[in-house]
Each structure stands twice: as C-alpha cells, then as structure tokens.
Amino acid sequence: MKIKDLKELLVHELKDLHSAERQLLKALPKMAAAATYPRLKQTFEDHLAETEEQVVRLEKLLASMDQKASGTHCAAMEGLIAEGTDMIDGEAPAFVKDAGLISCAQRVEHYEIAAYGCARAFARELGLEHVVKTLSASFDEELDADQSLTEIAEAAINPNAVPSNRP
Ligand SMILES: [Fe+2]
Numbered sequence: 001m002k003i004k005d006l007k008e009l010l011v012h013e014l015k016d017l018h019s020a021e022r023q024l025l026k027a028l029p030k031m032a033a034a035a036t037y038p039r040l041k042q043t044f045e046d047h048l049a050e051t052e053e054q055v056v057r058l059e060k061l062l063a064s065m066d067q068k069a070s071g072t073h074c075a076a077m078e079g080l081i082a083e084g085t086d087m088i089d090g091e092a093p094a095f096v097k098d099a100g101l102i103s104c105a106q107r108v109e110h111y112e113i114a115a116y117g118c119a120r121a122f123a124r125e126l127g128l129e130h131v132v133k134t135l136s137a138s139f140d141e142e143l144d145a146d147q148s149l150t151e152i153a154e155a156a157i158n159p160n161a162v163p164s165n166r167p
C-alpha cells in the first residue's frame, strides 16, 4: 500500500469504510434473527436500513472524488463479524445471548465511530466541506446506534442475564 498525502489517505479510509459497511449489510440481518428481545431485534433492523444509506453515501462521496468504491477489504470488520458469528452460533440463555450480541455490536459501532471520526477530521483539514457534512450524518447514526444499544443493555437485558441462583 502506498499513500502519498492526506487526500489519498482519506480515499483509502472511505474505501475501507465502504468495505466495512458492506460486510455489515450481510451480518446485521443475522444479528437481528439471533436476538430475542424485540427492541433489540428492532434496533438491529433499524440500523440495517441506516447502513444501506451509509453505503450509498460512501459511494457518492468516492464518485465525487473520481474514485471507485472497490479495491479495499476491511480486515477489522471481518474479525468483528467473526466474533459476532461465534456469539450467534453459541449456546446461551436468551438474555445472556442478547447481552453478548450487544457486546459484539458495540465493538462494531465503536470501530465505525473511530473510522468516521478520523475520515471526517481528514476531510475537514483538506477543506472538503461536503465530505465533512456527509460523514457527519453517518457518524451521528453510529453514535445513536451505540447509545441505543447501551440503553437496551442496561435497562432490559443485563439485569435479566444475571445467574438465576444469585443470592
Ligand atoms: Fe455503519
């Protein structure tokens, strides 16, 4: 990999994010199917719809910079999804599995928050205001998804996942 300046690095980051989001498009329906708690299922489904839009945003951004979206594979997302798949395939009581799915999903959200945050900082430095604006929309959706998962976990999942024989 050869990158000569911040603009090329931004393009690389956008392609990497595109790969990450496309991998997530396939994983989120499986997360939704594996979740038991209805609000958690709904959160995964809602974020799937947002993810579809995020993919389109990245494609439009790359096209506006005369770049193709293909050519980069996000290895980090592959690993995060592999951990999610282990949790999906694992055996656990419903609330415990839901807590585990949330833990996997929040790792994904934090990765995306970091990636969008860095890409946006590069775009801001480069004076690419339309890129900053578009990336902010996706960044905010990732923050909201992360926050929703925290709320569901703390209010409804974790308290029900404690050992049943606890004194
Ligand atoms: Fe995303």
Ligand SMILES: [Fe+2]
Pocket (backbone or CB within 6 Å): 047, 108, 109, 112, 141, 142, 145
């Ligand atoms: Fe996300």
